[in-house]
Amino acid sequence: MSVGLIWAQSTNGVLGSNGTIPWYLPEDLSRFRQKTAGAAVIMGRRTWDSLPARFRPLPGRRNIVLTRQDDWRAEGAEVADSLAAALAVVPSGPRWVIGGGEIYRVAIEWATQVHVTHVAGTFHGDAHAPSLDTGWQLTDVEPSTGWLNSSTGLRYRYCEYTRT
Ligand SMILES: CCc1nc(N)nc(N)c1OCCCOc1ncccc1N1CCC(C(F)(F)F)CC1
Numbered sequence: 001m002s003v004g005l006i007w008a009q010s011t012n013g014v015l016g017s018n019g020t021i022p023w024y025l026p027e028d029l030s031r032f033r034q035k036t037a038g039a040a041v042i043m044g045r046r047t048w049d050s051l052p053a054r055f056r057p058l059p060g061r062r063n064i065v066l067t068r069q070d071d072w073r074a075e076g077a078e079v080a081d082s083l084a085a086a087l088a089v090v091p092s093g094p095r096w097v098i099g100g101g102e103i104y105r106v107a108i109e110w111a112t113q114v115h116v117t118h119v120a121g122t123f124h125g126d127a128h129a130p131s132l133d134t135g136w137q138l139t140d141v142e143p144s145t146g147w148l149n150s151s152t153g154l155r156y157r158y159c160e161y162t163r164t
Pocket of ligand 1 (some may be wrong): 098116
């Protein structure tokens with residue numbers, strides 16, 4: 001029942017603040033788009049609400065939204081009331097959990113890969129990335145040393161972790 005998690009976090013582990021991402025990193029948007037293209041994406045209802053309207057639903061992907069509201073509906077979204085239910089509706093093929101903090105904390109138990117965009121800097125926020133325990137191996141860092149420079153002046157790098 002393997003699933004991948006993908007997120008962008010600051011040095012102090014912030015993912016989001018009040019339903020938004022507290023930085024603008026166009027390179028990460030491209031990376032996210034490329035990594036999840038054609039896959040099923042699983043997200044919490046708050047993350048769905050946070051998507052800019054033109055990206056809701058995320059184009060070219062099955063969008064599965066987790067909510068406990070049994071009457072919740074949205075154009076372009078498939079609804080599930082648990083992660084297990086979400087994974088059951090996409091029995092095969094790549095599945096990416098794309099947020100938010102609450103969902104990552106549940107999904108990390110099922111995950112076999114985590115792709116993190118690390119944004120250099122300290123940001124205020126109310127959603128935090130889960131910590132990766134010792135079972136996770138860092139299998140790819142780009143660049144191998146140092147940081148990439150965004151057109152926005154932010155420094156960032158990509159880390160990929162796997163767990164057997
Ligand atoms: C990108 C942000 C992001 N980064 C990584 N590495 N992992 C994620 N889990 C993630 O959060 C995806 C859901 C939230 O997404 C957005 N939140 C605010 C503004 C824009 C977006 N994006 C822009 C790109 C768009 C495209 F369809 F092009 F992919 C999807 C919506």
